[in-house]
Amino acid sequence: MAREIDGYLRSRFLPHIWCPGCGHGIILNAVLRAIARLDLDNDDVCVVSGIGCASRAPGYIDFNTVHTTHGRAIAFATGIKIAKPDLHVIVLTGDGDASAIGGNHLIHAARRNMGITVVCMNNSIYGMTSGQYSPMTPSGRYATTAPYGNIERNFDLCELVRACGANYVARATTAHARQLSTYIEHAIETPGFAFVEAPTQCPTYFGRKNKMGGPVEMIEWFKKNSVTMAAAAKLDPAELAGKIVIGELYRGNAPEYTELYAKVMERAKEAAGK
Amino acid sequence: MPDKCNTGVRLLQGNESCAEAALLAGVRFFAGYPITPSTEIAEILSERLPQVGGKFIQMEDEIASMAAIVGASLAGLKVMTATSGPGFSLKQENIGFASFTEVPCVVVNVQRTGPSTGLPTSPAQGDLQQARWGTHGDHPIVALYPSSVSETFDLTVKAVSISERLRVPVILLMDEVIAHMRERVVIPCASDVVAENRPRPQMPPAEYLPYLADPDGVPPMADFGSGYRWHVTGLYHDETGFPTSSPAKVDYLIRRLHAKVESRVKEITFTASEFIDDAKTAVVACGFTARSARCAVRVARERGIKAGIFQPKTIWPFPDALIEDIASRVDRIIVPEMNMGQLVREVQRASNGKCEVVGYSRVDGEPIAPEEILARIEGV
Ligand SMILES: Cc1ncc(C[n+]2csc(CCOP(=O)(O)OP(=O)(O)O)c2C)c(N)n1
Ligand code: SF4
Numbered sequence: 001m002a003r004e005i006d007g008y009l010r011s012r013f014l015p016h017i018w019c020p021g022c023g024h025g026i027i028l029n030a031v032l033r034a035i036a037r038l039d040l041d042n043d044d045v046c047v048v049s050g051i052g053c054a055s056r057a058p059g060y061i062d063f064n065t066v067h068t069t070h071g072r073a074i075a076f077a078t079g080i081k082i083a084k085p086d087l088h089v090i091v092l093t094g095d096g097d098a099s100a101i102g103g104n105h106l107i108h109a110a111r112r113n114m115g116i117t118v119v120c121m122n123n124s125i126y127g128m129t130s131g132q133y134s135p136m137t138p139s140g141r142y143a144t145t146a147p148y149g150n151i152e153r154n155f156d157l158c159e160l161v162r163a164c165g166a167n168y169v170a171r172a173t174t175a176h177a178r179q180l181s182t183y184i185e186h187a188i189e190t191p192g193f194a195f196v197e198a199p200t201q202c203p204t205y206f207g208r209k210n211k212m213g214g215p216v217e218m219i220e221w222f223k224k225n226s227v228t229m230a231a232a233a234k235l236d237p238a239e240l241a242g243k244i245v246i247g248e249l250y251r252g253n254a255p256e257y258t259e260l261y262a263k264v265m266e267r268a269k270e271a272a273g274k
Numbered sequence: 275m276p277d278k279c280n281t282g283v284r285l286l287q288g289n290e291s292c293a294e295a296a297l298l299a300g301v302r303f304f305a306g307y308p309i310t311p312s313t314e315i316a317e318i319l320s321e322r323l324p325q326v327g328g329k330f331i332q333m334e335d336e337i338a339s340m341a342a343i344v345g346a347s348l349a350g351l352k353v354m355t356a357t358s359g360p361g362f363s364l365k366q367e368n369i370g371f372a373s374f375t376e377v378p379c380v381v382v383n384v385q386r387t388g389p390s391t392g393l394p395t396s397p398a399q400g401d402l403q404q405a406r407w408g409t410h411g412d413h414p415i416v417a418l419y420p421s422s423v424s425e426t427f428d429l430t431v432k433a434v435s436i437s438e439r440l441r442v443p444v445i446l447l448m449d450e451v452i453a454h455m456r457e458r459v460v461i462p463c464a465s466d467v468v469a470e471n472r473p474r475p476q477m478p479p480a481e482y483l484p485y486l487a488d489p490d491g492v493p494p495m496a497d498f499g500s501g502y503r504w505h506v507t508g509l510y511h512d513e514t515g516f517p518t519s520s521p522a523k524v525d526y527l528i529r530r531l532h533a534k535v536e537s538r539v540k541e542i543t544f545t546a547s548e549f550i551d552d553a554k555t556a557v558v559a560c561g562f563t564a565r566s567a568r569c570a571v572r573v574a575r576e577r578g579i580k581a582g583i584f585q586p587k588t589i590w591p592f593p594d595a596l597i598e599d600i601a602s603r604v605d606r607i608i609v610p611e612m613n614m615g616q617l618v619r620e621v622q623r624a625s626n627g628k629c630e631v632v633g634y635s636r637v638d639g640e641p642i643a644p645e646e647i648l649a650r651i652e653g654v
């Protein structure tokens with residue numbers, strides 16, 4: 001029997017600060033359901049975030065939680081994981097946090113196969129600073145700092161971390177809350193670096209700037225524009241353009257960093273003993 | 275025990291001395307990024323830490339290194355990072371985070387010339403003020419500054435102790451000349467090194483308020499994963515650890531953070547002096563420059579000049595009271611330093627107009643020689 005998620009909430013801090021219709025709450029719910037299904041004890045989980053709307057999530061949940069500096073969550077999480085490899089270390093981060101200022105930490109944690117789970121709450125915009133474009137804003141979309149339309153191309157973050165060596169990569173939008181939660185559950189179970197991208201709606205800035213309607217319309221948009229991996233395989237590149245591919249995109253089984261380091265410690269002790 | 279095999283009389287570089295002292299003080303995690311002239315500290319600890327059950331990681335940059343040590347400290351380890359010049363600049367935002375969230379950590383900065391890339395392997399003392407004011411906001415900080423390889427050993431142990439005891443980041447400022455010079459150091463047995471630990475909560479987890487300070491101003495700190503659950507944020511927070519914008523609580527927090535350091539100024543101020551009691555001319559110098567000054571003062575005394583030297587080893591908080599006392603007894607204070615005048619500024623401020631204070635700057639990447647200081651003592 002899975003636990004109730006209420007036991008993981010700091011309910012005295014609710015209601016949260018997110019705008020009505022913001023997708024961050026759906027993602028946080030998916031995270032807690034995953035932790036509940038895994039029946040994890042509050043003390044065995046540590047949640048780390050950077051700065052941004054997404055990064056306010058740890059304040060509402062009853063684990064050891066750290067709200068760090070913008071972009072640096074994964075680097076803080078790395079220190080925690082190395083110090084206490086038995087902790088389930090989960091990073092909740094925004095797309096700007098993870099891929100702009102924190103892009104270097106993201107790719108290196110994936111390359112090291114550091115045993116942490118990163119959930120990227122991708123609203124395609126900087127919410128907290130009120131609507132500037134992010135490395136995840138699709139070309140042609142509008143933002144307060146892209147008043148003539150964004151000319152930059154956005155990352156495929158899943159492809160990026162996969163190429164860097166992550167052991168688990170998945171994507172599901174806020175329109176697919178159940179899959180999202182399942183993927184997060186699998187991510188937490190995976191030894192090694194696990195990455196889940198959760199495209200989400202920011203009606204306040206991305207939605208309004210791009211005339212996408214309210215949260216309901218944005219979620220409808222996700223439904224219409226998402227394709228499963230199987231369906232995506234049958235589409236040609238032109239048909240696939242602008243679509244969100246969802247599913248468990250990659251699973252690997254490369255050795256996890258702290259396990260490898262435990263071996264380093266054994267070798268060092270032997271060498272010192274001689 | 276492998277951590278005992280380095281005990282005894284050794285000929286060590288300053289960087290080696292720092293690394294060995296860190297191990298004996300109980301540092302068990304180091305994250306860093308290579309940069310001259312600090313790199314040997316990382317190299318040595320990559321080899322030595324896993325031998326004693328500790329952990330080392332070379333991160334992707336200095337920002338990440340600083341973040342990683344704060345993370346590991348939250349999880350209960352004594353931690354250190356080491357860097358130089360540009361790397362120290364990069365660490366600043368997360369040093370501020372550590373100071374505000376009261377996470378113990380030691381940051382070694384083996385200084386090099388600047389600004390920018392400067393002369394990568396030449397000495398300078400240009401980061402005195404950065405050590406104090408590098409990060410934004412009104413943060414408290416402690417910085418220690420050794421003048422020899424053996425002082426490096428002692429002050430590294432003290433840096434760990436102060437950091438843990440007060441839950442404050444401690445900067446160990448070093449000079450390139452000392453980092454790379456070899457001198458005699460007596461390394462004590464592990465059991466003879468007294469390094470303090472952070473205060474840990476005695477109450478049951480349900481009653482734990484992570485930022486409720488003990489009467490000494492320092493709140494007890496629970497390790498992540500130890501059954502105490504708490505929230506850490508760089509936002510202004512109250513004793514529960516959660517954000518607050520109440521003006522009274524904001525004001526209380528920043529004042530408490532300052533007071534916990536200031537109230538212990540005597541306890542954490544380390545100095546050395548020679549011939550200062552009856553001096554008419556005092557030289558105030560730190561780091562490598564204090565050695566040249568000591569030599570200059572001894573020669574001056576042989577020549578019948580009443581000169582003395584005062585070396586602050588604790589550079590922040592600045593030993594204002596001690597300097598003012600000296601200023602009230604001497605005619606003149608000379609402040610030689612390898613920068614454009616960062617120490618003399620403090621000495622002038624602290625001496626409160628009680629005597630003449632003159633600076634002497636050398637900024638060509640070369641250390642200040644005793645003769646230069648002697649000339650100032652004799653000349654003017
Ligand atoms: C060093 C630094 N630079 C800039 C900022 C300002 N800042 C705060 S949040 C943010 C972007 C947040 O966007 P994202 O990570 O996508 O999260 P969201 O708010 O959209 O959930 C920025 C630029 C900061 N806090 N620190
Ligand atoms: S600004 Fe956007 S991302 Fe931030 S809380 Fe509001 S809807 Fe959510």
